[in-house]
Amino acid sequence: MKNKIKILAYHNVLPDDGTSGIKDTVKLSTFKSHMETIKIGDWQVVPLIQIINALNNGLELPKKAVVITFDDGYKGVLSYAAPVLNKCKYPATIFLSTAYIGTEKIFPWLPRNPNVEYNQSYTALNWEELRVLQESHFTIGSHFHTHQFLPTLNSIEIEKEIKISKKIISDNLGCEINVFSFPYSFPFKHTLWPEFKEKIIDMLVLNGVVGSCTLERKNITCKTNPYFLPRIPLFKNDIKPLFAIKLETNPLHLNFAQNFHQKYLKYRGI
Numbered sequence: 002m003k004n005k006i007k008i009l010a011y012h013n014v015l016p017d018d019g020t021s022g023i024k025d026t027v028k029l030s031t032f033k034s035h036m037e038t039i040k041i042g043d044w045q046v047v048p049l050i051q052i053i054n055a056l057n058n059g060l061e062l063p064k065k066a067v068v069i070t071f072d073d074g075y076k077g078v079l080s081y082a083a084p085v086l087n088k089c090k091y092p093a094t095i096f097l098s099t100a101y102i103g104t105e106k107i108f109p110w111l112p113r114n115p116n117v118e119y120n121q122s123y124t125a126l127n128w129e130e131l132r133v134l135q136e137s138h139f140t141i142g143s144h145f146h147t148h149q150f151l152p153t154l155n156s157i158e159i160e161k162e163i164k165i166s167k168k169i170i171s172d173n174l175g176c177e178i179n180v181f182s183f184p185y186s187f188p189f190k191h192t193l194w195p196e197f198k199e200k201i202i203d204m205l206v207l208n209g210v211v212g213s214c215t216l217e218r219k220n221i222t223c224k225t226n227p228y229f230l231p232r233i234p235l236f237k238n239d240i241k242p243l244f245a246i247k248l249e250t251n252p253l254h255l256n257f258a259q260n261f262h263q264k265y266l267k268y269r270g271i
């Protein structure tokens with residue numbers, strides 16, 4: 002039997018009060034239904050580092066496992082996702098864009114959409130709140146410092162992004178950061194990609210990083226490069242049956258279904 006390993010990429014979780022979130026946010030009831038699906042499906046929820054260590058050391062991968070991750074560092078993760086995860090005793094990793102942590106501001110890359118009211122759940126977590134997450138089942142990782150489109154930066158700028166974010170997290174939370182996630186849906190077809198790929202692996206290794214996540218849709222096998230781990234992004238319309246499909250389906254087949262569903266919702270004005 003092939004290994005079934007899925008790394009889930011969430012951003013933010015919002016309460017079910019009728020607020021219309023942006024595409025990357027998931028309502029609390031939807032998030033709960035995802036965790037129920039994981040439980041019922043007999044998936045083992047494992048920490049990200051377990052998969053990275055197995056890939057780096059040629060160890061056996063779990064047969065059927067899910068990893069839960071969150072990008073950016075939204076307050077909604079502490080307020081809404083963490084209590085659900087704590088109840089299930091599921092571990093998770095949150096990747097922080099360190100320049101914004103503690104600013105209490107709305108993250109600047111969020112789309113300016115007049116139909117979305119950016120409430121407090123969309124603001125960046127502060128260090129005290131992150132210590133609460135750290136004490137529960139959360140591992141802290143870096144989403145680089147200023148959330149830039151990395152392939153357009155030169156080597157010095159990229160190294161700065163890695164070093165500064167590691168130092169800030171270590172100074173504030175007292176932990177060494179060895180896992181990263183790349184900002185933005187990763188540009189594998191971008192013309193700068195081949196050169197960037199070489200550069201970034203060297204820099205991550207030199208700075209003690211053991212693994213990094215992308216948003217590439219691919220299967221995870223024993224041959225997967227731990228510095229380009231594929232993940233499955235979860236969106237606001239991923240209701241329970243769609244989530245179950247995402248968990249069970251080959252990620253390469255998901256793009257078509259996801260795009261079709263998004264177009265259908267747009268057509269219906271949802």
Ligand SMILES: [Zn+2]
Pocket residue numbers: 072073144148183184185
């Ligand atoms: Zn991000």
